[in-house]
Amino acid sequence: MDLVQDVLDKQIVDKNGVRMGRVDGLVAEMREGQLPRLVFIETGTVVMARRFGARAQRLMTALLVRLGAARKTTPYRIAWKDVREIGVDIELDVDSDDTPVHDWQRWLRERAIDRIPGAR
């Protein structure tokens, strides 16, 4: 499998079919005398920014801290063993409600969307 072609940038979908971000980064483990092994896939704004260079990463981190979303600066890591299937999307064995990935959307829902009539 070609990790960059088949995994990186793919849509991640949880076990209920809810889209939960894209694969912004890969974490591999280096092993003595063997090929590196993929252990995590990562999703998060800062990891995505890092792919444009170190300066973009610093800018994005500073921006998130300024916006009061310091928690968003650490990417969410998904263990490779939780990946159920790789097809059109990457399907996980995880429920997105148990992860922090949708925190900002939940915040938005509670603070704004639900207060506007007809949001349901």
Next chain:
Amino acid sequence: MKKLLEISLGVVTSIGGFLEMGEMSTAAQAGAAFHYQLLWTVVLGTVCITFLTEMSGRFAAVSGHTIVDGIRDRFGIKVLALPFVSTAIVSLLVLSAEIGGVSVALEFATGIGYQWWALPVALASWLFLWRGTFGMLEKGVSLFGLVTLCFVVAIIRLKPEWTQVAAAAVPSRPHGQAATYWFMAASILGASLSPTLFLFYSSGAIEDGWDRSYLGPNRVIAALGMLFGGVISAAVLLISAHVLNGRGILDVQDFHQLPLLLVDAFGMWGFVLFVASLGIASLGAALEVALLEAYLFAQTFGWNWGQDCPPRANPGFSLVYTCALFVGAVPIAAGADPLKLTIFSMALTAVNLPLMVAPFIVLMNDEHYMGEHCNGPVSNVAVIGITGLAFLLGIVTLPLQYFGGT
């Protein structure tokens, strides 16, 4: 057969992305300034957008991806970043132009200045997206959009010289005013070939759950949908050649001149029909472009999206179309001239076009995504040739038009 009923996706795409404030204004200006002569740009634009639409439907049906989704998947965020940013900005300008189109129609209908209508129009569009489903959008806009067929009836009543019309369908060089001629050619191509249109269509195909069994219907839907928009745009241009050019109005400076177009053919009812056509087509376009902004963000970053879910299921997606509509209303509410804004944003669309089309063409030729349904040489050549022409015309004439003082 039942699948062919999804023609409403073709028609809604055609009305929203093709036949709207942009196409009506640019075609009317071209007809006034150059009589039939620029008709070939409408023909080329229609051919190219038909290919692009068919391709985007085929891509969605075969690969299960929308185009934005596919570009991120295949090329990564670094390649998608530039077309994402530029398309988001250009689409926002186009959204302003469409909100301007509805506001102008409401000014004609009520006599109250267009700038007062910008925010109510944004609010009404938002309410429709907030409460409505994708099916309601498709069927509502395509049904009411049929009123624009009045342009076709009008041109038949005006009895054009059909041999001259046929001759104008072939590209020709202008006899004078070369800079204006080519700028208008770029604007018409830009108005026909907006990325909004095929990005929207591929998202619509995913929303409607297309699979490979839709490959045949997709061809018919794309061809008929775009033919609908193309024929009406051509009619607007020809009518303008008769009514405006024929009266010696060579330069449409003011949108108040536009309703004149249908008065010769229908009398007072022509005014009503024009206002209804402009209002409905621009409203359809505003809804489509606002939704496209939301698709663009959600698909680039992998958020949950879908117009059929209630807003609380997709907070990020809903946030984007909400912001886009209200930000888009600002220039019009501040009194920007809707006609000038439209022409400018259409030429800018032509320049922005290759950024999205180039990676899309590569995807269409990638067997990993398309298997045996890759592009053939005809669609490759047609799309690359025509978008290349639109880009060249735009990049050369935009600076001339705004900074060269010609």
